[in-house]
Amino acid sequence: MLRRAPRECGSWWWDLDDVTETGLVPALGTAARMAAVLGKHALLEPSSLEWDWFERGRGGLGVHTRLGLMGSRLDDPELAEQARACRPVGHPAAEMSALLVTGPGERLDAEGEPRREPRLVELTVSPDPYGCWAEVAVHHDVWSPCDFGGEPHPAVHANNAPRLAAALRALDALLGVPGEPGEPTYFGVAEGHGLKAPELVDGLGPDLTDLL
Template identity: 35%
Template sequence: MMGVLFRAPVEVGSWSWDIDFQGWPGVGDLLACLNETVPVLEGEELLRVSVISVRWREKGGGEGVKITYPVGSVVNESGALEPFHIELPSGLSDPMVSTIDLIGNGVWFDEDGERHEADQLVVVFVTSVPGAIGFELQVHHDIWSTYAFDGTPHPTIREKNAPRLARAIEGIEEVFRIEAEPGEPTYFGTSDRYGVRDPQPEEIFDGRGPDKTDQF
């Protein structure tokens, strides 16, 4: 199989965690959350962070500002993200961090077991709201399901990739000591606790799953 993946315009699956927090989480609190969870994703080779994107907004509301940083400029000698490397935006008088997005590549395996890299194999971001930190994990590809986007069955590809995603979700649950909350179904997939649910039996015709390519 060629190492080419189609990426759905919306998530195929998503999982979120809400972590209670006293007060309004700051940039250091969000980075601490990421420092605990990124190693779980790195351990499964689902994410190698290259850039972090920090979104700021005025504490009282108004327009926001996004600043991106190469990951090498915001980590310490041990590789942990450090808040004192994050510059405050000059255009805001009273900035509050809103969201931090992680951008990077992940490894997936084809049916022959060959390794390939894909940009944003997983999407990870954390958000700050009064009283909580929100952590979300999303996937946008079909390798986590038994069927490709065009309905072709590819169970071997699923077997080589989906267990890694399941272990990562379980690992993040262990970090937070909170069960994952599967996201709402989309046209491209439905999440269960540890992965992407296969189509229902009534959606399978002549051994093929539903064709989703009309939405690309």
């Protein structure tokens, strides 16, 4: 079974303030376009949306919503209405946080065989009227030269990392702005359109399994 880190191994962030309008419908439109690019590389097949609710001046409400797409397109106007209808009844002023698009994707094993994996690549877009942004994050070791135990896996890396890099470059072209690598975590560092290679000691990378 492929192990998944509790924090991202790498993430890439796009500032879209000068690229798209603010609000839920434009955010879902951006998500649809980005998901289509990721889908061409078999990295994400959207199946649900997830988000939290908050109130301005109060903060988070501790309410989380997951809405299955049930075959709906992300840019379907009815989906936006369904999402708004999920507002907690006791909080009429509640607003939606960033929207997480989840679904399965395909990784390639060492022999190049595709393996369907839930939440292989995650896409987040912001509907905040005060700022537009999007993020792509990965949580698995198939994008790194070493697995989480520190063992090099060159065939797995060669079969997967170029696919992610190609998708990120395509997203840069789609959005018209370059994605910025996100903050490093215990599990990896984004660099360019991939993950920074770890330092090897006696041919092995760091063992990260203690926090898996």
